[in-house]
Amino acid sequence: MHLSLILVLLLQVALILALSRVMGVIFRYLHQPQVMGEMVAGIMLGPSLLGWLWPGAFQYVFRPDTVAGLGITSDPTAYLNILSQIGVIFFLFLVGLELDPTLLKNRGHTAVVVSHVSIIAPFLLGSALALYLYPNLFNDAPRMRFTSVALFMGAAMSITAFPVLARILTERNLHKTNVGAIAITCAAVDDVTAWCMLAFVVGIARADGVGPGLKTAALSIVYVSFMFLVVRPFLRQLERVHDREGRLSQNVVAIIFLLVLVSAWTTEAIGIHALFGAFLMGALMPKGTRFVRTLSEKLEDYTVIFLLPIFFAYTGLKTQVGLLDRGELWLDTGLIIAVACAGKFGGSTLAGRACGVSWRESATVGILMNTRGLMELVILNIGLTEGVITPAVFAMMVIMALVTTALTTPVLQLIYPAARFATDEARAKASVARRAYAVLVSVALPETGATLARLAGMLIGPTAPAAVDAKGKTSSKASLEPGRLIALHLRRPVDHEAYRAGLDEESTPAVDRVELAPLLNSARSAGQSSEVEALSFVSRDVANDICQVALAKDVDLVLMGFHKPVFGQLLLGGTVHKVLSQCETNVAVFVDRGFGQRFGASSPDADPTKPLRILVPYLGSRHDRLAMELASRIGRNTGASVTVLHVVPTMRGNANVRTMDVKGAVDRVFHDPSQPAPVEFRVVPDDSPVAVVVRESAAFDLVIIGVAEEWGLESHLFGWRPERIARECPTSLMMVRWYANAAGAESEAEKTTMTSAAPEPKAVVAP
Numbered sequence: 001m002h003l004s005l006i007l008v009l010l011l012q013v014a015l016i017l018a019l020s021r022v023m024g025v026i027f028r029y030l031h032q033p034q035v036m037g038e039m040v041a042g043i044m045l046g047p048s049l050l051g052w053l054w055p056g057a058f059q060y061v062f063r064p065d066t067v068a069g070l071g072i073t074s075d076p077t078a079y080l081n082i083l084s085q086i087g088v089i090f091f092l093f094l095v096g097l098e099l100d101p102t103l104l105k106n107r108g109h110t111a112v113v114v115s116h117v118s119i120i121a122p123f124l125l126g127s128a129l130a131l132y133l134y135p136n137l138f139n140d141a142p143r144m145r146f147t148s149v150a151l152f153m154g155a156a157m158s159i160t161a162f163p164v165l166a167r168i169l170t171e172r173n174l175h176k177t178n179v180g181a182i183a184i185t186c187a188a189v190d191d192v193t194a195w196c197m198l199a200f201v202v203g204i205a206r207a208d209g210v211g212p213g214l215k216t217a218a219l220s221i222v223y224v225s226f227m228f229l230v231v232r233p234f235l236r237q238l239e240r241v242h243d244r245e246g247r248l249s250q251n252v253v254a255i256i257f258l259l260v261l262v263s264a265w266t267t268e269a270i271g272i273h274a275l276f277g278a279f280l281m282g283a284l285m286p287k288g289t290r291f292v293r294t295l296s297e298k299l300e301d302y303t304v305i306f307l308l309p310i311f312f313a314y315t316g317l318k319t320q321v322g323l324l325d326r327g328e329l330w331l332d333t334g335l336i337i338a339v340a341c342a343g344k345f346g347g348s349t350l351a352g353r354a355c356g357v358s359w360r361e362s363a364t365v366g367i368l369m370n371t372r373g374l375m376e377l378v379i380l381n382i383g384l385t386e387g388v389i390t391p392a393v394f395a396m397m398v399i400m401a402l403v404t405t406a407l408t409t410p411v412l413q414l415i416y417p418a419a420r421f422a423t424d425e426a427r428a429k430a431s432v433a434r435r436a437y438a439v440l441v442s443v444a445l446p447e448t449g450a451t452l453a454r455l456a457g458m459l460i461g462p463t464a465p466a467a468v469d470a471k472g473k474t475s476s477k478a479s480l481e482p483g484r485l486i487a488l489h490l491r492r493p494v495d496h497e498a499y500r501a502g503l504d505e506e507s508t509p510a511v512d513r514v515e516l517a518p519l520l521n522s523a524r525s526a527g528q529s530s531e532v533e534a535l536s537f538v539s540r541d542v543a544n545d546i547c548q549v550a551l552a553k554d555v556d557l558v559l560m561g562f563h564k565p566v567f568g569q570l571l572l573g574g575t576v577h578k579v580l581s582q583c584e585t586n587v588a589v590f591v592d593r594g595f596g597q598r599f600g601a602s603s604p605d606a607d608p609t610k611p612l613r614i615l616v617p618y619l620g621s622r623h624d625r626l627a628m629e630l631a632s633r634i635g636r637n638t639g640a641s642v643t644v645l646h647v648v649p650t651m652r653g654n655a656n657v658r659t660m661d662v663k664g665a666v667d668r669v670f671h672d673p674s675q676p677a678p679v680e681f682r683v684v685p686d687d688s689p690v691a692v693v694v695r696e697s698a699a700f701d702l703v704i705i706g707v708a709e710e711w712g713l714e715s716h717l718f719g720w721r722p723e724r725i726a727r728e729c730p731t732s733l734m735m736v737r738w739y740a741n742a743a744g745a746e747s748e749a750e751k752t753t754m755t756s757a758a759p760e761p762k763a764v765v766a767p
Contacts, residue, residue: 009079011061013310019045020309031409031541033164035374039402042312048321048395062317084314087307088378089278090299093260095375096282097296098163099188110355111182115189117351118369119158122343123197126150126157129339133332137393144387148205152388155197156380156397157343161373161405162187168368168408179361179416183368186348190369195279198379199272205386206271216271223266224280231259232284242291253298273382308374315377315398318384323392333396340400341407344370364416371408376401437461437633438484440550442560442579449487451592455734456485456559458612459630461637485532486553488546490539543578550585557630558583562591562726580707580737586626588736595702595732612640615700617693619647620665623706626738628669631704635670635679642670643680645696647689694728704734 020041027037044050051058130150138144165187174180203216238255242248260281267277285292324330345366352362380397383389389397439456443449460483533553539545550558562576580587616631618624631642644666663681670679686692697703705725726733 005079008061012080012313013083015061016041016045016309016313017306020312032406033168033373033409035164036402036405038309038312039315039374039377039405041309042314042316043319043321043398044316045313046316046319048316048319052322080310080314080317083307084311085274087303087311088381089264089274090260090303091308091311091374092275092278092378093282094296094300094303095163095191096279097285097292098166099191099283110352110357111185113355114182114348114351114365114369115186118160118186118344118348119190119193121347122157122340123154125339125343126154129153129157129336132335133393137332137390139390144389148201148388151197151201151204152383155194155201156376156383157340158190158197159194159372159375159379160187160190160344160369161371161375162191164373164405164408165368165371168371168412178357179364182352182357183365186365186369191375192283194379195276198382199267199276201388202273202382202386203271205388212271219270220267220272223270223277227263227280227284231263231281235285239286239289239291242294248291248294248298253295256295273386275378275382311381312377315381318381318391319395319398320391321395321399323395329392329396333399336396337400337403340372340404341370344404360415364412367408367411367415370404372401373405376405436483438486438553438555438557440486440488440546440553440555440558442546442558443487443489444561448561448592451595452559452561452590453485453487455590455595458634458638458640459557459559460485461633484553484555486549486555487532487534488549489534489536490542490545491536543575543582546575546579547583550583555585558585558587560587560589562589583739585739586736587739588630588734589707591726591729591733591735593730593732612638612702613700614640614642615645615693615697615703616642617645617647617689617703617705618666619689621706622738623736625665625669625706626736627704627706627734628666630734630736632669641680643682643700645693646681646683647692648683648685650685650687690725690728693725694730697729697731697733700731702732702734703729704736707735707737 020038023037023041023044024034025037027040028034045062047058051062127150130146130153133153134146134149138146138149166184168174169180169183174183199220203220206212206216238252241252260278263277263281264274265277267280268274285295324333345363347366348369349359349362349366352365353359357365377398380389380394380401383397384391384394437460439459441449441452441456443452535549537545546558546560558579560576560579576589580589612634614631614634616624616627618628628644631640631644634640635642646663666679666681684692684696693703693705703725726735
């Protein structure tokens with residue numbers, strides 16, 4: 001069955017989009033840039049995989065077809081080529097939009113040296129490699145002269161994927177560090193330099209003698225001068241039109257698109273390739289303005305989601321890994337990868353070390369500069385189209401681009417672990433004898449921030465005044481630092497990381513972000529703003545980053561809100577489950593069922609005069625003891641009344657002995673004479689502890705309960721899962737998990753040394 005040309009094209013595009021989305025998601029799950037998955041998807045659809053595993057399907061979808069009498073090309077892939085070329089033109093325009101010229105100004109000594117070495121070293125090594133490869137892998141085609149090949153190999157080795165590099169830096173919060181500043185500056189310089197070199201190489205390859213070459217150079221100078229002297233001021237006028245009207249009109253968008261196409265056409269006609277014109281047009285656009293961001297948002301989805309995957313697929317159709325059918329060809333591929341890494345990684349690392357940067361930071365800059373990504377594929381396609389490289393060399397270089405990009409994330413994690421928070425200040429312990437209580441509040445939704453801040457404030461409490469000795473000096477032994485509240489909001493990375501650097505996403509301070517505003521306003525109204533530290537950054541692994549921040553900030557408790565899952569019935573799954581199981585500190589998960597309206601600091605319905613009533617179900621686990629400790633803190637700080645509920649089995653001979661043990665544990669936790677409200681200890685005989693908790697909780701404002709899987713000694717009778725408690729409890733709930741090495745929960749030694757200085761809690765046996 002033969003499909004019409006339009007049906008073949010639609011089938012091709014549908015397959016390309018579907019597979020690129022799937023592979024992008026898979027690679028993001030593997031902590032790789034999404035663009036890596038899309039690059040691999042393109043190769044999978046080509047002869048290297050689909051054509052090898054299922055040649056019939058490959059021929060059916062991507063075969064040349066005969067369309068008689070239409071007067072158009074008979075190859076359906078030719079239309080993929082046209083779409084991919086349009087996509088790459090606007091992609092390079094977007095890359096130019098992201099390139100900030102200020103990165104090239106006021107560079108420090110280290111950045112200057114590293115940027116020059118990271119261009120010169122790979123260029124020289126790539127050109128030298130051509131001496132070895134040329135006799136074996138190249139031929140004497142008109143545009144495949146040794147000079148063109150050597151220059152192209154040098155330029156291809158010199159490229160760095162600036163957008164992917166900058167995205168990695170922002171996701172790891174490294175862009176504000178010395179390492180990040182050096183890497184971003186060097187990548188920006190490398191991109192500009194590499195594209196200028198590539199334009200020169202294409203001009204040399206296309207020129208048929210000295211005369212045409214000089215003509216191309218002269219026209220290029222005229223073109224660049226015109227763009228800077230005429231087009232750039234005109235773009236500023238368009239920005240003023242946008243600012244005056246408050247929107248980006250379709251006429252302005254049409255003018256910009258027309259300028260992009262004209263610039264690309266001009267450079268192609270001159271002889272230095274259309275992509276250089278598109279890139280320069282984007283680089284000349286005004287930077288850091290809403291005008292540019294709005295334009296980018298209008299263009300990015302169609303270009304990145306629709307057109308770029310077609311480019312990847314067309315690249316995959318031209319990538320024939322099967323041509324590497326001999327062992328020596330794979331050795332040549334390994335040599336190309338080694339030279340590429342030696343030039344970028346080795347050159348940048350040694351240059352940084354020579355400038356006095358530590359080995360670890362120098363190696364970090366080196367591995368970041370070794371990221372090539374999509375930019376390498378763009379250059380390789382130019383080389384293959386211009387006839388500078390052979391299909392076999394093209395396949396080798398594509399493999400090199402994939403390997404060097406894939407190495408970046410794991411090697412970076414190896415040589416620069418925990419880079420986001422590895423500072424002496426973050427890990428410093430409090431110098432006072434009694435350390436301030438610290439709570440990390442993880443905010444996922446803005447509307448939950450105020451309630452979580454209120455609850456954290458109850459746990460932290462007011463700052464105790466410093467003790468003053470007889471000489472009027474403050475006693476450091478008796479002093480207490482203000483409690484610390486760390487507000488954390490983690491943002492998922494944007495989808496279009498293939499080109500968007502993300503540097504502008506960090507231009508707004510975290511304290512002004514919408515997500516943290518309710519929490520900070522609540523803390524400010526409660527007088528806590530001076531002790532609040534706001535953190536906000538991009539995260540690929542939210543649970544792991546929450547744990548890393550908690551460890552680095554040395555907090556006593558991680559407090560996070562619960563949100564109903566979109567899929568499935570498991571309440572404590574996903575991110576909550578990972579934090580509960582991995583975090584090396586105490587964790588509390590809060591389920592709000594009206595607490596914010598009744599006790600929120602910023603809620604209009606809040607009643608500050610109403611005492612808080614807390615219920616703590618207790619049967620002896622360490623998690624239960626942490627629940628009592630947190631309830632005790634809230635009671636001391638707010639005057640809340642606390643009821644400890646102990647469920648005992650009916651008709652058991654050791655019930656009284658067990659109750660006395662529990663009563664002793666309650667005495668030890670609530671031994672503080674400053675406890676302003678009485679603590680009630682209730683004993684309820686029942687064989688269904690979960691039902692008792694659900695029933696009794698209706699009379700309270702907050703239930704604090706441990707997440708232990710088992711209650712008491714008889715797991716088959718008292719076993720319970722917090723899933724049912726979380727689902728059926730009618731009041732607000734805080735589920736807590738104790739960490740073995742946390743300072744906040746009492747240790748076995750503390751249990752034997754603590755005394756019952758306070759009056760014993762009143763024991764009430766419920767019928």
